[in-house]
Amino acid sequence: MEPPVSPRQIMTVDEMKAADAAAVAAGAPVTTLMERAGKGAADAIRARWSRRPVVIWCGPGDNGGDGYVIARSLRRRGWPVRVEALASPVSPACRWAAERWRGEVHPLNPAVSPAELYVDALFGAGLSRPLEGLAEELARAAQGLSSRIVAVDTPSGVHGDTGEPLGENAFAAALTVTFHRRKPAHVLAPGRAACGEVEVIDIGLSETGAGDLVENDPGLWSVRFPWPSNDAHKHARGRLVVVSGEAWSTGAARLSARAGLRVGAGVVTLLSPPGALAVNAAHLEAVMLAPFETDADLAVLADRAAAAVIGPAAGVGEATARNLTALAGTGAALVVDADALTSFAHAPDELFARLDRDDVLTPHAGEFERLFPGLLKASPERIAAAREAARRAGAIVLLKGPDTVIAAPDGRTAVSLNGSPWLATAGSGDVLAGFIAGLAAQGMDSFDAACAGAWIHAECAAIHGPGLIAEDLPGLAPAVLKRLWEVRGQPLP
Template sequence: MRPATAIPPELLTPTEMAQADRLAGAGPALMEAAGRAVALAILSRFRPARVLVLAGPGHNGGDGYVIARRLERAGWDVAVAALAPPRGDALVAAAAWRGPMRDFSVAEVRRAGLIVDAVFGAGLARPVVGLVAEVLAAARAPIIAVDIPSGVCGATGALRGFAAQAALTVTFFRRKPGHLLLPGRDLCGDLLLADIGLPAAVLDSIRPRAFANGPALWSLPRPDATTHKHSRGHVTVLSGAGMSGAALLAARAARRAGAGLVTLACADAASAASHRLAEPGALVLEVRGMGALLGQILADVRRAVVLLGPGLPPDATTRGALAALLGAGRRVVADAGALTACAGRPELLRGAAILTPHAGEFARGFGAPGEDRLTAVRAAAAQTGAVVLLKGSDSIIAAPDGRVAINHNAPPWLATGGTGDVLAGLAAALLAQGLPAYEAACAAAWLQGEAARRIGPGLLAEDLPMALPQAFVAAGGAPEA
């Protein structure tokens, strides 16, 4: 059960949110509730100031008229600047406003001490240009955005023309993908989700397929008194001679994440020797030649999960290793060299359990994702039958069945070499312990973000495995009993 105070993980596209409104019989009462929620947020966070509400003609503008009325009742100096005459339910809210009206202009915005952006909502279908862009760009005071900053696409987080930086964004019922995907996430400023009385039962009809990643989506493996190392799964990490440190990082993360056994498989003596010294708790399998090495791996059915890619060259040998492992039914986490080896030929990845590309690897394998990255990653997952984890500060994890999660807890200091290897090792370890591929990828992304947050600036990839136990505890589990 999710705690009552937890933010619900479901994310609704603008179309799905409109459906929720229809199912709940949305009207002036819900508009009143939305405006009240924003007004209360302003009253609790800002000192009284000269407020200018920028109101569009639709539902967002209607919320704006309610906000203006409630702030004026609280004794604030409030005026409304209407972009166009209100329509629909907004007519009711506008008729209840008896305060001053101002020009929708740069001059009026510059006189304001606080600005409410109630121009356009998350379902904006056209770019913000011309007068609206000029007025928003002229703002010098803090902006409070209603639902989402005007100009941000609620479905993708992409810019539609221009969007101004908000200090606070107040949205309703459920967040939208655009609140968590960049650049929309940053433009929202602080994000507040308000309950306006929409019943959660409408989700039964909508059946959301997008979620904010977090422990509500998955449960970590919990060892008990009967657990032994073989029951906790065996992860094999293939190591390349050129960048053997990448495999070492992945193996260390896999061990910290609870894999019962981790093997570093090497086709050269130098890598094997360095691994024995650097990672004494891991097994080291040394067999000369990739073909012979794969033969040894495939001869042991307990080596069910194989991580292929960190430090490996993107060549025909790596491509052949992938084909052999998939052909033998091994559960493969493909990263780095394994992904680049299949550039332009995504069909070669079909049958893998988890793919962990960064933006460049994704573009080489599946084409540039464009603005709608959720759709692009979903398509890649459907094409390959694998869970695809597109890495970034707003990582997207998609399952072949259409489920998608957005991971938004990754701090910027994760942007350093080797952290992708750690993430791949984490995912492999969770997969080996019995988590389904989608849950394993989601949990790995969240755990790495939490570990990085605890380490703070100055993080090195080598630091992450040591911080994983605390991250497991924060997620409600632990890698050790």
């Protein structure tokens, strides 16, 4: 793991255009930026593939200009290069780059010319309409070639701000080379899948500040991670409570409790209905156990807790809604998941009225739809939907998925890049809730806790790989935590 750096901004298409324009206004010629971009892309190609025949598809704009520079850079290194143009250059920079390409320029072959590698430099992230004509025919013909395609900026036909295909046919790539910063298309499904591996090339643009939309990695939150001091004791490391379901549905809450303990919470207590005490007691060791019968009992038991998890297999209905209300009155940071979310599907505003800005909602897409009907369909992409949901709820919203989005009411938003397909297993969300609550119990800001919990969760899955089940995840956390500690450059005490 590399030492953490400042959080990296994810820039929209318009923000990237503004950054380019600012660089030009400050004296950097467009052609200089294009030369850096094309050379950087060529270097990225050479780093991954040995010398081989390559066809470069060039569009008429600046994306095509990058393609001509790539062609020149690869030809200089002895690569057999064939350039095919969709149309004559129309932008000044593309004309400049095309004039410096000394080889032949062939018309675009929509049937795909024979080669071992292809470079898609037809259209960049700024394309706002479906592919058409020869470009659309080529995209259709190239459907099975994604493992041999390198895209410049974004695969042509993929919307730069949403990651969605603009029409029926769009390109997909094994490698996408972009410049300065990632765009939403590089981090949101299905654009993330279409882009393949993404490499960000530095072309010398000025720093633009972290911005409100950033990549979720340790550079965002590691300096505020709640490591224990040398004189720490269990009570100083935070109290976490987790609400159990009835006797026949207790496992989910135990997963959350164990995850909270593993991530560092000092004292974790499972609050159990009387009928579930025996089954919970039979499975608990370091996690404590306490009974409750009413929501008033729950409020008393949770009075000293710094954080609480409610929802995993808690049961959908009025009882869970009352229990959440009781917990909300304690001031603990709430992580609201699963059944607790669905218990308010009939009246989401009643849930939002009970929440504070340090509470965290952790819906998957179905639960999100129950609380925010139509929002995912109405918004152009998941980032906008999560931000609007956080604003409405007045709390942090973690929208789960392969491209997990974490949004705060003040607009701060992070997108996870390390999502793992192995997390698609029953109970993994319960562990995530426990990781987040365990960090919040230790005093970590709830937005940071949600981001860190999601990242640790995915790293645990990556360590395990195939065959992962939710019970494995808490036990994998120490290896991830040790790596985070070692990046600090300090030995373990």
